[in-house]
Amino acid sequence: MKTISKYILVTFVSLFATIALAQNGKIQSVKDDYRDFAYVKTSEVLLEVANKGYKSADLFQKLANSFYFQNKMEDAAKWYGELMNMEEVVDPEYYFRYALALKGIKDYEGSDKWMKKFNELKPDDLRGKAFLSKVDYKSSIEELSREDIEIVNLDINTELSDFGTTEYENSIVFSSARGGGRKYRWNEEPYLDLYAVEKDEEGNFGEAKAVEGEVNTKYHESSAVFSPNGKYMFFTRNNYHRLKYKEDESGINRLQLYRATLSDDGTWDNIHKIHFNSIDYSVAHPALNLTGTKLYFASDMPGTFGQSDIFVVDVNDDGTLGEPENLGTSINTEGQESFPFINTNGDLYYSSTGFPGLGGLDVFKSEGLDKKVKEGSNRNFPIQNVGKPVNSAKDDFGYYENLVTKRVYFSSNREGGKGSDDIYTFEIPELKLLVEGTVEDLNSRELIPGATVILYDENGNEIMRDTVGDEAYFNFEVDPKKEYLIRAEKDKYTSDEKRFITPNKNQELKMVLLIEQDEQQIEPCDDLAKVLDIPIIYFDFDKSIIRYDAEIEIQKVLAVLTKYPTMHIDIRSHTDCRGAATYNEKLSDKRAQSTRQYLIDNGIDADRLTAKGYGEARLVNDCGCEPSNDSNCSEEEHQLNRRSEFIITSINGKTCEEKE
Structure with missing residues (x-):
């Protein structure tokens, strides 16, 4: 997992509750390193123990977690698998981590299997609910993916961690471990500082330089955002202010938000802590809306649903902040939500491990969220995965876009990069x-x-x-x-x-x-049933009473006769073969006369209508009833022969010379 994301995660949760008793001396020898999040050293020792054949749930938990938080998902999946093979009762959270590790190596089938197990054990967990609500999430992500986008790894990236981009004037500002100096025990890389690099007219970047002023210290700084008037900068730093480094009771130094002011000489000074910072929880990754009236950030403060949530707070005219509010469960889960960004349209982009994605942190979008927040609407904010190529099987985060220049920056630790985390960019192509x-x-x-x-x-x-x-x-x-x-x-x-x-x-x-x-030419001898697509008029077996559905169709014939007062028609009624031929002829004639009478009763002159029954003499299929014809026809096939036809005998003085 990326550098700053790891910092936030471990400070947001007291990792995996209490570490179980070690199985041997070597496990105990790295216990302090594990608790202090120095995972590189931990994994090396634990791996040595496991490779000697030692097996225990505690060992596999620590080993898998060590690889998991280094984002070495192939190794993490291996050791989580060993843990599951122990068939011991474990925290359901390990099922979730195993599912993410499998997804990180693109074993989506296996990942889905363990997500279902996770949901079975924690049916109320939002992450499991999100998965079950969209089991076909992979196809949905494919639909949202863009094949016309070509991402570029920025030349300014180093072999160390570089991430979290924002624009300021003609520069981009980002976080980097390139500064040298003392190393962070977690990943053996130097602590992060904020850097700025200017972009020339041709789009090329110059030399990255540390942000001037009092912002950078010997501890971590990252995730800067600037007020619309350019006077304020909000950024993330360890709990270190005025040379005082503070830890909570468990020895964890949390992340906090700070505000810097632009001095006359162009440096960033006058550093102030945000009033809702705390020694007991982290506050990080600020993002401002277009007008600078709302600030969004990530935190695990009281009221958080998971490891970290996205919050919003009002920004006052003097740069001070109001009281934060959680964006709710349509945005946040029991997983990790971080790195919010609000574009000029008010759309929220952020990264999450709690919703179905391609692996690790995926970038999600909630359109028009800022407007809904301003209007005080309910906390039902629909989200969608932004798809590939922004998202991958690894961690993708720190999304930033300029809708004027159509330029996007995001960070990822995907394969093929220069360092542990790299900054990528692309120009939003015009959709055609x-x-x-x-x-x-x-x-x-x-x-x-x-x-x-x-x-x-x-x-x-x-x-x-x-x-x-x-x-x-x-x-x-x-x-x-x-x-x-x-x-x-x-x-x-x-x-x-x-x-x-x-x-x-x-x-x-x-x-x-x-x-x-809708209007066709009709001629004498035409059959209205065919010309005007009037379905066959059916009668029930052995009946001459007009059915309700037949009456509806006869109304169409009535409308045609009313529209063309010179039209004369011959109504021809037919039966199926069942019953005596003489009886069928009489029955069909009754049906023809019944149809004729219906039209007369509804206003058609009797001299315009003739009617005759043909019995079974004119079948429309092979459903005859002769002894030699054992067709075994169905009722539906017989019914095709119980019909009426409407033949135009004359219209506008023209007569039909058809031979009956």
């Missing part, structure tokens, strides 16, 4: 989303030239329209992550429309709009 397709006939699927295609926004406001040519092709450029409605229409056709939400990646959206003729 195209919705395109054709307009076709619903029934024949032939192209429909001359149709009009209209694009609407989610509120139904027209954005643009186009009339398609001979190829019936349309295309519109659309914005990412927005809802649209697209409609095709043409005179004498019914319209077709589709609602869709655009993705957050470059791709073409293809669709076919199917419209149907």
Whole structure:
């Protein structure tokens, strides 16, 4: 895990509760180092013990944890696996860590297995709930990933830890262990300081220089953020102020927030501690909104749900702060949430181990959170994983973006870097989303030239329209992550429309709009059932009473006859083969007459209507009942023959010469 993230994690939790009694002298010899978070030395000794064949839950816990907090997930997964093989009762938290370690080596199937076990033992834990609510999280992350982004490892990175970028004037400010001097026992790297490096007009960086003034000390400094007027800087430092280094009762030095003021000579001085800092908990990673009225940060102060949570606090005009408030369980989990950032749109970016991700810390986003906080809305803030390439199987954090220059910086300890943590950058590519397709006939699927295609926004406001040519092709450029409605229409056709939400990646959206003729030319001898797509009129077996569903269809025939007063039709009724032929002929005639009478009763002149029953003489399938035809037809197949037809015998003076 990255440097500062490790510092925060170990100061946020009294690591793994009490360390169990050691199994031999060598384990005891590193007990103090383990408690003091000097994991490099610890893991070496514990590994030597384990390699000699010693086995115990305590040994495997310490060894796995040592690798886990060095972010050596392959080794961590190995020793957590050995711990699980002991089949002893362990804290469910080890199931969660084992799942993360497996995810860190891209064993997602194994990770999911142990997350389910973790959830079984801690069903109320938000991390397990988040996993179960989105078991298919990997496919969701893939959908949010961007293949058009190419990340670059900054030239300013060293073989040591460099991370946590923010912009200030024409420079970027970041944390680095490059300063030399005394080393931090955890990772044997020098303590962190804040550095600034100027960027020239061509986008190249110069030499990194330590931030001038009283900010940097012999202990850790990181995560700076500047007020909109440039007068204040908030940053993270160990509990070290005015040459006093303070630890809590357990001997842990916590992280705290400090505020520096810009002096006339351009240095940062007049260092003040934030009033809600405490010797008993950590406060770190400040982030300001666009107006500088809200400060977001990470802490394990009372009211925290997990190892660290994201909080928000009002910023007064003089740079002092109000009282902090936890952002709630839609943002925070029992895991680690840290490194918040608010862009100029008010979107929150932060890193978390508690929500389903690709491994380690993943970067998540909650759109419009700052506005919701200002409005005092409830604490239901939807989040989403930002996907690859920002997120990886390792730790990804410290996200920062400039929406004007389209430049993004983030930090990661992924494979292929120069040091333990590196700063990466990319330019947000312009998304080119195209919705395109054709307009076709619903029934024949032939192209429909001359149709009009209209694009609407989610509120139904027209954005643009186009009339398609001979190829019936349309295309519109659309914005990412927005809802649209697209409609095709043409005179004498019914319209077709589709609602869709655009993705957050470059791709073409293809669709076919199917419209149907609403008015067709009709001629004598045409069957209204076919011309106007009027379904067959069905009757129940051995009945001539018009069913309710049949009445609905006859109403369509009635509407056509009313619209065309010169139209005459012949109603032809049919039965299936079951029953005597003479009986069927009489039954079908009753059905035809019943249909005719219904139309007369509803206003159609009797002399426009003829009706006749044909019995079983005109079957539409092979469901005959002759002894030689043992078809074993189903009831549904027989019903196809119990039908009525509506043949136009004349219209507008033209007659049908069809032979019956």
